[in-house]
Amino acid sequence: METYIYSSMVRELMRFRRIFAWLLVALAGFGMAALYRSLIANGSPTEAYVLLSDTFAFRILPLAAAILSTAVVAQEVEQKTIVYLLTRPIPRWKLILFRTLGATTITFAITAITLLVLAVSTTGLSSAILLRDLIAAAVGAAAYVSLFVFVSLLINKSMIVCIIFAFVWESTAPVIPGDLYRLTITGYLNGISQHPSFGTGNQNLMDALTKVLGTHEVAAWISYLSMGILIAACLAISCAWFSRFEYMAREDA
Amino acid sequence: MNGAGKTTMIRLLTGQIRETTGNVRVFGEEPFANPNVYRRLGYCPEIDNFYEHQTGRQFVYGMARLSGYQRSEATQRTESVLQHVGMAERASKKIAGYSKGMRQRIKLAQAMLHDPEVIILDEPLNGLDPVGRREFIDVLKAFAAQGKTIIVSSHILFEVEQMTQSILLLNRGRLLATGDLSVIRSLIEKYPHRIRIDTPEPRAVAQRLVGLPYVLNVQFDVRGKSVEFQTKQPNDFYDAIPALILDDQLLIESVSSPDNNLESIFRYLVAS
Numbered sequence: 001m002e003t004y005i006y007s008s009m010v011r012e013l014m015r016f017r018r019i020f021a022w023l024l025v026a027l028a029g030f031g032m033a034a035l036y037r038s039l040i041a042n043g044s045p046t047e048a049y050v051l052l053s054d055t056f057a058f059r060i061l062p063l064a065a066a067i068l069s070t071a072v073v074a075q076e077v078e079q080k081t082i083v084y085l086l087t088r089p090i091p092r093w094k095l096i097l098f099r100t101l102g103a104t105t106i107t108f109a110i111t112a113i114t115l116l117v118l119a120v121s122t123t124g125l126s127s128a129i130l131l132r133d134l135i136a137a138a139v140g141a142a143a144y145v146s147l148f149v150f151v152s153l154l155i156n157k158s159m160i161v162c163i164i165f166a167f168v169w170e171s172t173a174p175v176i177p178g179d180l181y182r183l184t185i186t187g188y189l190n191g192i193s194q195h196p197s198f199g200t201g202n203q204n205l206m207d208a209l210t211k212v213l214g215t216h217e218v219a220a221w222i223s224y225l226s227m228g229i230l231i232a233a234c235l236a237i238s239c240a241w242f243s244r245f246e247y248m249a250r251e252d253a
Numbered sequence: 254m255n256g257a258g259k260t261t262m263i264r265l266l267t268g269q270i271r272e273t274t275g276n277v278r279v280f281g282e283e284p285f286a287n288p289n290v291y292r293r294l295g296y297c298p299e300i301d302n303f304y305e306h307q308t309g310r311q312f313v314y315g316m317a318r319l320s321g322y323q324r325s326e327a328t329q330r331t332e333s334v335l336q337h338v339g340m341a342e343r344a345s346k347k348i349a350g351y352s353k354g355m356r357q358r359i360k361l362a363q364a365m366l367h368d369p370e371v372i373i374l375d376e377p378l379n380g381l382d383p384v385g386r387r388e389f390i391d392v393l394k395a396f397a398a399q400g401k402t403i404i405v406s407s408h409i410l411f412e413v414e415q416m417t418q419s420i421l422l423l424n425r426g427r428l429l430a431t432g433d434l435s436v437i438r439s440l441i442e443k444y445p446h447r448i449r450i451d452t453p454e455p456r457a458v459a460q461r462l463v464g465l466p467y468v469l470n471v472q473f474d475v476r477g478k479s480v481e482f483q484t485k486q487p488n489d490f491y492d493a494i495p496a497l498i499l500d501d502q503l504l505i506e507s508v509s510s511p512d513n514n515l516e517s518i519f520r521y522l523v524a525s
Contacts, residue, residue, distance in 0.1 A: 004315075008315060008318075015306065079302055080300045080302040081302050083296075083298045084298075084363065085319065086268075086269060087291055087298075088288075088316065088319040089288035089289070089291040089292040089321060089367075090291075090321075091286075243286055246269065246271060248264070248269060248270065
């Protein structure tokens, strides 16, 4: 039964209509790499990959998580099909746990494809960097999806809140002076991916901004630990919450 | 009646919502989010929402898997229940293209597939045409004939009468009456029974019967084709009717009681 809950979620998210747009976004990595090469002729492949993965692949990750995580519960409530799931002999915690795992898998797959596209299009990349990025993507997918699923259990129209979190908070908080970066997921994913730094002076706007705002580096083990705690806490609370409270079709509730 | 509390009661019974007061027990257990209850209970909701991109067969199979059956058993149960509800031939089409009747049948199939002891149906006949209603009721009766319990919620009392004799009347969340139709009918004995006689000679019939001591009121149909009597002794009144035909040679086309239906009983009970 658990396998079916997981696989049906994966199948649902892999429906052509849903996955097609994401594949297009992932394949846009080729275009991004070509654009980078045309703008910065003397950049190294690693530099190109790191910049593109930070600004493109790891931006797609929370966006995909925000959208796909709504399929776990919120969309079922919205479409009123939740009643079919909740009146089957399945403990609710299993339902939410394995559906969350399904959404995490697809979120990771989309990010991983994007990273691979970037790696292929910026030839000469060290496989160690790619491997660390894939691990960061897996951890990030689990962290974002479990967090967003929990948010979707709490509030209506959760996708808007999640997208704001993904784009506004996750982009700005890590570069704000102080300890706010500790309240982001991106900060810890950077700690896992351990991208090399390429800033060598005021060569471009990014370097200049980095110098002004400062950078925060989190040790890898702290990042793994923090993300592990976040994922476990969100999943545990979501399972308990979903088992405890009523989830009805909203217009009838 | 809309707003009576039927759907709320059904949601309580099927464990979708928690009670705010009192206790709800199904098979001796609290139903909310309780898999033990769902193993023995089938639920056919009122909502007409589905995974529209799926076929009926995929939907029912998915529900079978979610009920804990392995692939082969789920497939076998899916085919069997689709056959039972008369959808085996049409279940390969996408649900999005289904008629209302087909959607109702698929909903019923998912409720029956795990062979529950009790099936709860919320407004099952909504939107069905007369033929569809008849067929749907036949499917339910066949299921009931297997010794299963079927609980139907409906605000169309005429339909309830056709499906069952055991009735529970709710109004504004309160239980008005429970029992079979005759028991419920006996609750309104203090009200006069209405008996209608269809005849081409309503005045002659009225003249003949109005003198009987238990006739309380007479009312003529505006079309002049029938006459309606009110009496507190309906059995005596019925006994007097054959004499009309035999002694007075009056033509009687039909005799009926507008009160012998649930709708009227409900009206009386609410008024009282």
